[in-house]
Amino acid sequence: MTDDDLVFKALADPTRRFLLDLLFQRDGRTLTELESELEMTRFGVMKHLRVLEDAGLVIARRSGREKLHFLNxxxxxxxxxxxxxxxxxxxxxxxxxxxxxxxxxx
Amino acid sequence: MTDDDLVFKALADPTRRFLLDLLFQRDGRTLTELESELEMTRFGVMKHLRVLEDAGLVIARRSGREKLHFLNxxxxxxxxxxxxxxxxxxxxxxxxxxxxxxxxxx
DNA sequence: AGGATACGTGACCGTTTGGTCACATGTCAA
DNA sequence: TTGACATGTGACCAAACGGTCACGTATCCT
Incomplete structure (x- = not known):
């Protein structure tokens, strides 16, 4: 799978675009913080973030027990x-x- | 489903992006002509063109027994x-x- | 130490998607 | 008018996708 394809596929889901919007408003949020904005379990959000990371649209950094997410x-x-x-x-x-x-x- | 979503979803498939590229090179092609450029049966191509049409990315016009496809x-x-x-x-x-x-x- | 907190993994499940096929309709041209 | 051609429909199937859950690990705080 090409890079472009990963990005296009990542952008194809409205929940993921909403996550990008959230991070566009304010960067460096944790998973639980993002989850609180969505009508979905933590696991669903985790999967979506994973897809965004694989596409390079989100970059995450571990800080203690938290994982901070940044828009790229x-x-x-x-x-x-x-x-x-x-x-x-x-x-x-x-x-x-x-x-x-x-x-x-x- | 919102309009944007239809477009994003349509763009998410590499075959469909390739079809757009073909129409970008030269407009007004028929289904059989487009099919000949792909390793896929006519039916597969038809389905993809349908998705592109629903998203408004391709506009088609019937001319006799042929259907001509244009890029939008x-x-x-x-x-x-x-x-x-x-x-x-x-x-x-x-x-x-x-x-x-x-x-x-x- | 030990409970609460934050994240991770793997299995699971219903729905959508990409693709094929048998069959049918409309159109051209001799 | 008959045969070849161009497109359309519906059923079907395997794979991918969106989402949940039971369970597990690492980290913080008192």
Whole structure:
């Protein structure tokens, strides 16, 4: 499985995107803290965090008996650079074409 | 299921991303034409195209006995605007912070 | 020391997903 | 009009996924 695929798959679940949002608001939270924001058992949240870690979207650091979770925006940046960007360019050129057609009609 | 979720889920499969790439190269292809590029039966490809259509990433038009498929970059643009963009900003500011720290060390 | 706290593992289970197939419908062209 | 072609439907199956639970380990605090 390629890196991009891990990231795309990780982003495919709404609970995981919500976790990213939580960490976006405030970093360095523990598992129990994140769990308290979700209607789900600790184990479910743990599994999701695992997927996010494997994709590199979350980086965790042990501190005593706690595990602190941090957001890593770099995979999303890379995804954008080598995949999403080109489709946005097409969107832009599509808009430009439409603009030209409208002007030709006038 | 929200629109964003449909798009994320559609993008989560490598075969579907490959189909988008094919349509990005050249639009308006028929199902059989797309099938010939994949190691998969026609039915598998049909299912994937269905998912892409439901997410709005592909728009199809019937022409006689053929069905022509077109790429629609707008959902990706929207996804970027209201989701991916903010994580890229954090990436940018993280880079800026790193730069500052390096300069302070000098 | 010992109880409370925070996290981890493996098994388990229902649902979704990716893929195939038999069969059916609509369309073109001689 | 008949045969070849292009797409569609529903059933089916194995694998992956989302989620829970019983149990276990490490750490803190008094």
């Amino acid at each position: 925006p770099i995979p999303i940046q890379l995804l954008h650079d080598r995949w999403i960007g080109k489709y946005r360019e097409r969107y832009a050129s599509a808009l430009a074409n439409l603009k030209n057609e409208l002007e030709d009609m006038a | 970059p707008i959902p990706i643009q929207l996804l970027h605007d209201r989701w991916i963009g903010k994580y890229r900003e954090r990436y940018a500011s993280a880079l800026a912070n790193l730069k500052n720290e390096l300069e302070d060390m000098a």
